[in-house]
Amino acid sequence: MFHTMFSRSLYQLQKLSRRNDLSLHNSSTKFKHAVLAAFQPILHTRPYANNPQPAASASSVDQAELAKFAAIAESWWDAEGPFKPLHVMNPTRLTFIRSTLCRHFGKDPFSARPFEGLKFIDVGCGGGILSEPLARMGASVTGIDAVEKNIKIAQVHADLDPVASSIEYRCTTAENLVEEQMKFDAVLALEVIEHVANPAGFCKSLSALTVPNGATIVSTINRSMRAYATAIIAAEYILHWLPKGTHQWSSFLTPEELVLTLQRASISVEEMAGFAYDPLTGQWSLTDDIGVNFIAFGIKKQ
């Protein structure tokens, strides 16, 4: 299923790169750029394409972004609170993670603890919504976050469960662990890259933390018009799923940008999937539509 999904996603990616955000050659793109230029003051635009390429060692920390998470840190485990979308999405993203990582590491996806013997790091782990199920699936998990409050909450929650209490939580950044020369079989950064100061340097740090032939998984939101309408206008201003101002459209990366940025960091993206929300069931599912929320699995080059 994923092979089909991936080839379809790749096809979609090729189509996108022919006609979409990175191309400046067609009139619809010119129109889109003109509209975006008009929205710049509203969107607090931080044009990705014009950003310089910082070194891996440059800080990934954006204090204003961290302040947003510190302000709502108490609600990490409130399944009806501002992190509800992450809680509801969790089984779907874990399906992708289980499937891609089991295939890559030759593990049985039907076993209860398929990640036994593997070292994972969850970068930007927040309250540990992802770290905990990864530990229950047998991985030896390190969870890091730049917000101290998040780490304290993650630790208190993990201590309620003997398996999750094995997670090593630290308040630090990916680049600091690179300095410590730490290495992991799989490096995961879900819904973090759109909140960091320098996505390219951040990807280099993720890569440096991954062992050769190890895996890197990144999820984020596409810088598409549909994402502006759904992930910002609908989620923040109409449905109030997230506090207003949680996301800045200009900080989103298109799938092409993420693939290229990871490629430059020696990670070859092998598989992508989108997440689709069904308003009737309130559930998310994997889809080959990477137009809004999407996830990428890559392999660190030898």
Ligand SMILES: C[S@@+](CC[C@H](N)C(=O)[O-])C[C@H]1O[C@@H](n2cnc3c(N)ncnc32)[C@H](O)[C@@H]1O
């Ligand atoms: C949207 S939350 C995602 C949490 C978690 N990855 C998940 O998907 O359940 C983003 C998290 O990234 C953290 N963060 C933001 N910038 C960071 C950085 N430069 N280094 C480490 N963590 C960061 C925030 O504090 C926040 O907890």
Ligand SMILES: [Mg+2]
């Ligand atoms: Mg986000």
